[in-house]
Amino acid sequence: MPVSGDVPWPCAQHTGAKHDIYRRYLERWFPILLAGSNAYPSVTYAEGFSGPGVYSGGEDGSPVIAMRALIEKVPPNKGVARFAFIDDDQRCVDMLWDTLRAVFPDRPRPDTAMPLKIVKGTCAAHLEATLDIMKAWGQPIFANLDSWGNAPVPYRLLRRLAANVSSEVIVTLFPQHFVRFVSTQGEAADEVFGGDPNWRTVMDLAPAAKSRHILTCYREALHKAGFSYLLDFELIPRNGQPLYLVFGTGHPLGVKKMKDSLWEVDRAQGVGFRDPRDEQAETLFAFDEPQLGPLTRLLAHKLRESGPVRVQELRDFTLFETVYRPEHVIEALKPLRDQGALNVDGGGPLRIASLVSLAPAPSR
Ligand SMILES: C[S@@+](CC[C@H](N)C(=O)[O-])C[C@H]1O[C@@H](n2cnc3c(N)ncnc32)[C@H](O)[C@@H]1O
Structure with a gap:
């Protein structure tokens, strides 16, 4: 769907935060894959919805952010980086x-080291074909699928990306789009969710549960497509609609690096983050300190289900199932212990090796 207004357009508050995440992640991704100890000969950075590369206030768009990440973080003699x-x-x-000619007036790398294709057409019809033409498959691909939030991406492409070596996707999702148009969208809309019509039950849910349902369905679709590790989070601008990013990877290191990027995002952007699974929908860092209340609740819930576990296991759960980092776990358990709701086997301070369980509720 072409842009309805002027090109370029203003950079919204959450766009700045989203770009900060892209930049921090790609500044890790390119060097690990092209210059790390198990480096590949080539990688591809691909966008299905690239935009014009610039905003009306002069801010960089995602294509420029990605190219800068490569140029600034990877020496020129290290492999080939394709851009689609x-x-x-x-x-x-x-x-x-x-924009690219203006930002990089002297080609930063020769065409052989940095092949570039810019294609006019839909993501559905052209992204996979462009990756074919560029011979991108068989080497890592990072696909940034930053649509207006309706994610019109063929499921077949997601499956092919998930099966490709060290490949990852980040998808922008506006659940409101699906909530609003559920009654008018035909079967084609199910394709976004891998053909599963379950997302349509959003019609029967209470307003507060709708976004979460869409997000859960999308997570399931990405998981079924073959991405073993998922991370999704909500960017909440002070004004304007929240936006969700869903990241899929086949590697635990990808989740860890994406999470590091998320937690480093400049708070000055004025954007908060939320774990979509927190029932009380508390913002993660509205202030300087991370808000650990949601993690405390998620850990209590996990302990209720699992029985006694080592703190290390809760750290793994936190890394793979929440937006928090493993380093947050002990701090988040302390309020439970201080309220007498947490048993630490053998007493003593909470450590990574401690065996912990929920204390039985006092009988009345
Ligand atoms: C959110 S903007 C992309 C912004 C860009 N990724 C950035 O961060 O700087 C979405 C772009 O997708 C384009 N678009 C919308 N529907 C599309 C489709 N089905 N296929 C390809 N491009 C599409 C629009 O023209 C617009 O430029």
Whole structure:
């Protein structure tokens, strides 16, 4: 769907935070894959919805952010980095060419070291074909699928990406889009969810549960597509609609690096984060300190289900099942212990090796 207004457009508050996450992650991704100890000969950074590369206030768009990450973090003699950009608005395609020429007037790498394709057309019709033409498959691909939130991405492409070596996706999702149009969207909309119509039960849910349901269905679709590890989180601007990012990878290191990027995001962006699974929907860091209340609740819930476990196991759970980092776990358990709700086997301080369980509720 081409842009309805002017190109370029203003950079919204959550877009700044989203770009900060992309940048921090890609500054890790490119060097690990092209210059790390198990480096690949080549990688591909691909966007299905690239935009014009610039915002009306002059801010960089995601294609420029990605190229800068490569140029600044990887020495020129380390492998090949392909860039594939698709957009179905001719104005975006033209402006992206102009922007890249203006930002990088001297080609930073020769074409052989940094092949580039910018294609006018839909992500559905052109992204996979462009990756074929560029011979990207068989080497790592990072696919940034930053649509307006409706994620019109063929499921077949997601499956192929998940099966490709060391490949990852990050998808922008606006659950409100699906909530609003559920009654008017035909079967084609099920394709976004891997053909599963379960997302449509959103119609029967209470308003507060709707976004979470859409997100859960999308997570399941990515998981079924073959991404073993998922991380999703909600970016909450002070004003404006929340936005969800869903990240899928086949590697625990990918989750860890994405999470590090998330937690480093500049708080000055004025954007908070939430774990979509927290029932009380508390913002993670509205202030300088992380808000650990949601993690305390998630850990209590986990302990209720699992019985006694080592803190290490709770750290793994935290890394793979929440937006928090393993380093947050002991701090988040302390309020439970201080209230007498947590048993630490053998007493003493909470450590990674401690065996912990929920204390039985006092009888009345
Ligand atoms: C959110 S903007 C992308 C912003 C960009 N990723 C950035 O962060 O700088 C979405 C872009 O997707 C394009 N678009 C919308 N529907 C599309 C489709 N089905 N296929 C390809 N491009 C599409 C729009 O023209 C717009 O430029």
